[in-house]
Structures are given as structure tokens and as C-alpha cells.
Amino acid sequence: MDNSYLAELESMNGDEDLSGSSSKDKGASYGRYAAKKTVAQGMMDLALITANANQLRYVIQYQSASPTYYFVFTLIVISILIQIAVGICLIFKGRFDLKGDEKRIQANAINNYVIVGVFLVTIINVFIAAFSIGPEAIPPSTTT
Numbered sequence: 001m002d003n004s005y006l007a008e009l010e011s012m013n014g015d016e017d018l019s020g021s022s023s024k025d026k027g028a029s030y031g032r033y034a035a036k037k038t039v040a041q042g043m044m045d046l047a048l049i050t051a052n053a054n055q056l057r058y059v060i061q062y063q064s065a066s067p068t069y070y071f072v073f074t075l076i077v078i079s080i081l082i083q084i085a086v087g088i089c090l091i092f093k094g095r096f097d098l099k100g101d102e103k104r105i106q107a108n109a110i111n112n113y114v115i116v117g118v119f120l121v122t123i124i125n126v127f128i129a130a131f132s133i134g135p136e137a138i139p140p141s142t143t144t
Contacts, residue, residue, distance in 0.1 A: 035094060042090045042094075045086055052079050055132065056076045056077070059076065059132060075124050075127055076128055082120055086118060093114060
């Protein structure tokens with residue numbers, strides 16, 4: 001790309017140039033981006049914890065006689081607990097992202113914890129999906 005095209009893009013964005021001369025604007029832009037990213041991660045965490053709660057209800061209601069019942073039940077509970085921890089970390093991460101450069105190191109550390117937590121939840125949910133599917137669903141007993 002030539003420099004005139006880049007300068008035109010920067011003028012449309014309101015920034016002075018690509019060299020970083022408007023670092024205050026870029027810092028504010030980073031803060032807005034980080035806040036939006038944290039909110040999006042929080043919404044994904046909320047959707048996943050809702051799905052896990054539904055899986056927990058399904059396992060308790062329909063698969064209590066399954067040979068993998070306790071294993072899947074334990075995995076779902078662990079997944080939900082990790083998701084709660086990730087959600088709490090996201091709250092703190094969002095607060096640190098908005099504080100500026102002095103808190104960026106702490107925000108990066110919390111972000112690393114969030115990444116590890118999301119990775120663990122993903123792996124655990126793969127095992128939940130693999131072991132919760134049985135040959136038949138056992139309906140709850142209805143005695144009248």
C-alpha cells in the first residue's frame with residue numbers, strides 16, 4: 001500500500017497518522033475495543049453456562065440410570081464452576097482494561113487465566129458431549 005492511501009484512511013478515522021502521534025486517541029480506542037471484547041466474552045460465557053445448566057438438568061432427569069451418570073454429572077459441575085471463575089475474571093479484566101497502561105499487565109495476566117479457563121471448559125464440554133449421549137434415554141418414572 002502506498003502512504004497516500006494509508007493517510008487517507010487515517011484522516012477518515014480522525015487519527016493524525018500511523019506513526020502513533022495521536023496515542024491518546026489510540027489508547028481510548030484500545031479501551032473501547034477491550035471493553036467490547038470483554039462484554040462479548042461475558043455473553044459467550046453466559047450462553048455456555050446456560051447450556052451446561054440445561055445439560056445438567058437433562059442428565060439428572062433422563063440419564064440417572066446411565067453407567068456414565070456420575071462421570072458426566074461431575075464434568076458438568078466442574079465446567080460450571082470454571083465458567084463462574086472465568087466470569088469473575090472477566091469482570092476484573094474489564095475493570096483493569098479501562099484503567100489504562102498501568103493496569104495493562106494485570107489485565108494481560110487475567111486474560112491469560114481466562115484463556116486457560118475457556119480452553120479447559122471447551123475440553124470438558126467435548127467429554128460431556130461424548131459421554132452423555134447414550135443408546136437410549138431413560139424417561140423419568142411417573143407413578144400415579
